[in-house]
Amino acid sequence: MNESQTCSPLLPKAGVSSLLKPDLSADYATIISGEGPYLFDSNGRRYLDGSSGAMVANLGHGRRDVAAVMADQAATIAFTFRNQFSNEPAERLANKLCGLAPDGITRAFFVNSGSEASEYAIRLALHYWKERKQPGKTKVLGRSTSYHGMTMGALSISGHAGRRPDYGPLLHRFANVPPAYCYRCPFDLQPERCALECAEAWESEIIAQDPGTVAAVIAEPIVGAAGGVLPAPPGYFRKLREICDRHDILLIADEVITGAGRTGAWFASEQEGIVPDLILLAKGLSAGYTPMAAILLRDRVVDAFIQGSGVVPFGHTFSANPLSAAVCLFVLDYIERNDLLRNARERGAELQQGLQALSQRHRSMVDVRGRGLLWGFELVADRASRKPFDAKFNAAARLVAICRQRGLVIYPAGIAPYNNSFIVSPPLTVSSDHVEELLQILADSLDEFDATIPTEPSTISH
Numbered sequence: 001m002n003e004s005q006t007c008s009p010l011l012p013k014a015g016v017s018s019l020l021k022p023d024l025s026a027d028y029a030t031i032i033s034g035e036g037p038y039l040f041d042s043n044g045r046r047y048l049d050g051s052s053g054a055m056v057a058n059l060g061h062g063r064r065d066v067a068a069v070m071a072d073q074a075a076t077i078a079f080t081f082r083n084q085f086s087n088e089p090a091e092r093l094a095n096k097l098c099g100l101a102p103d104g105i106t107r108a109f110f111v112n113s114g115s116e117a118s119e120y121a122i123r124l125a126l127h128y129w130k131e132r133k134q135p136g137k138t139k140v141l142g143r144s145t146s147y148h149g150m151t152m153g154a155l156s157i158s159g160h161a162g163r164r165p166d167y168g169p170l171l172h173r174f175a176n177v178p179p180a181y182c183y184r185c186p187f188d189l190q191p192e193r194c195a196l197e198c199a200e201a202w203e204s205e206i207i208a209q210d211p212g213t214v215a216a217v218i219a220e221p222i223v224g225a226a227g228g229v230l231p232a233p234p235g236y237f238r239k240l241r242e243i244c245d246r247h248d249i250l251l252i253a254d255e256v257i258t259g260a261g262r263t264g265a266w267f268a269s270e271q272e273g274i275v276p277d278l279i280l281l282a283k284g285l286s287a288g289y290t291p292m293a294a295i296l297l298r299d300r301v302v303d304a305f306i307q308g309s310g311v312v313p314f315g316h317t318f319s320a321n322p323l324s325a326a327v328c329l330f331v332l333d334y335i336e337r338n339d340l341l342r343n344a345r346e347r348g349a350e351l352q353q354g355l356q357a358l359s360q361r362h363r364s365m366v367d368v369r370g371r372g373l374l375w376g377f378e379l380v381a382d383r384a385s386r387k388p389f390d391a392k393f394n395a396a397a398r399l400v401a402i403c404r405q406r407g408l409v410i411y412p413a414g415i416a417p418y419n420n421s422f423i424v425s426p427p428l429t430v431s432s433d434h435v436e437e438l439l440q441i442l443a444d445s446l447d448e449f450d451a452t453i454p455t456e457p458s459t460i461s462h
């Protein structure tokens with residue numbers, strides 16, 4: 001190094017951050033520790049994590065037991081490469097997940113994020129049809145209100161108008177069908193007149209596309225970030241399963257949010273009474289203690305590979321790494337040993353009741369919806385017409401900021417103009433007292449939010 005070259009400092013200058021953040025003009029609080037459902041920032045402020053981050057931290061924060069498992073596994077063997085060796089934690093995790101999954105799911109593969117799981121599912125679907133000597137089946141159909149990840153393939157199958165622009169020619173233009181969004185039914189139906197037109201829309205689209213060109217369809221059992229918790233009406237997924245079978249198309253269930261116990265069952269697919277051909281897991285699978293995602297495969301998909309080329313020649317460097325697998329095994333065992341699925345259902349019922357009571361009291365808060373410990377609601381400017389707030393009013397950011405100021409984290413969701421939805425999804429370990437605390441802070445925040453709504457109708461979107 002010559003005299004004029006200087007080493008970059010280990011730490012940025014005071015007040016200057018080298019970390020690229022989503023909003024370059026915003027000042028983000030720095031979290032320095034966590035304990036249970038609470039996060040603590042560098043100014044000593046405490047936050048109740050009412051959304052488990054991004055629906056991830058299912059066991060809460062700061063767990064020494066998980067840290068011990070990590071230290072132990074890291075000291076034993078932290079990395080093996082999938083093309084050279086297998087490893088015990090990944091083998092055990094695959095067995096465990098196949099045992100918990102709906103009947104007929106017989107293999108698991110591991111990647112590092114939900115987006116990679118979506119990418120991998122696209123690849124598996126195309127590989128399946130190639131093995132079955134139908135290489136023309138290459139389209140993957142999704143829904144217009146959905147999110148399956150940020151990478152180009154995953155975004156191509158996502159119906160997220162807010163996250164797709166700017167990538168134009170890099171994204172595939174796969175067709176989307178309307179969502180199952182009962183509060184804003186795309187078919188303008190009331191629940192009592194619903195004949196699952198939203199499910200039938202899949203069949204019309206598949207026929208329009210030519211089933212001989214469609215490899216798979218993908219859907220979240222409960223739409224997360226794109227809608228703010230949108231469960232489908234009863235029977236929707238059974239109908240979709242029938243449609244896929246009728247036209248010989250794979251069904252991919254994106255359970256990145258709903259899987260691993262979030263909805264009060266191991267899999268939301270199980271609650272819907274279906275066996276998908278591929279199931280995607282991420283987020284809560286590791287409870288946030290390590291990046292990890294999984295793709296679960298149904299026997300018929302695996303059989304086609306076995307009877308075909310006998311190989312599945314794709315993966316990533318860190319696929320099925322033993323360190324992450326050991327963490328996930330601990331997470332699943334912990335959920336089982338402590339009956340957290342029951343806790344999710346019971347605390348979830350308390351949360352639902354409390355949110356519904358708030359919705360009675362606050363005129364802008366509508367459509368409390370969800371299952372287990374995955375709940376959502378919407379803010380509207382006008383309850384009768386269901387019109388959203390004008391974008392300039394920034395309703396979602398406003399409520400999130402008020403909650404944060406009062407020590408509660410909730411997750412903003414939805415796609416413009418209906419992007420005033422929120423996800424409330426605390427860790428599966430919460431107690432009734434935590435739920436009560438969450439509801440109290442939310443109630444106070446909604447009072448403060450209501451007081452900021454101008455009385456003139458300019459806040460209504462036209």
Ligand SMILES: Cc1ncc(COP(=O)(O)O)c(C=O)c1O
Nearest residue numbers: 113114115147148149224256257
């Ligand atoms: C349903 C769903 N699928 C896929 C993804 C992408 O996961 P990741 O952000 O881990 O890539 C997300 C992320 O929010 C998601 O909610």
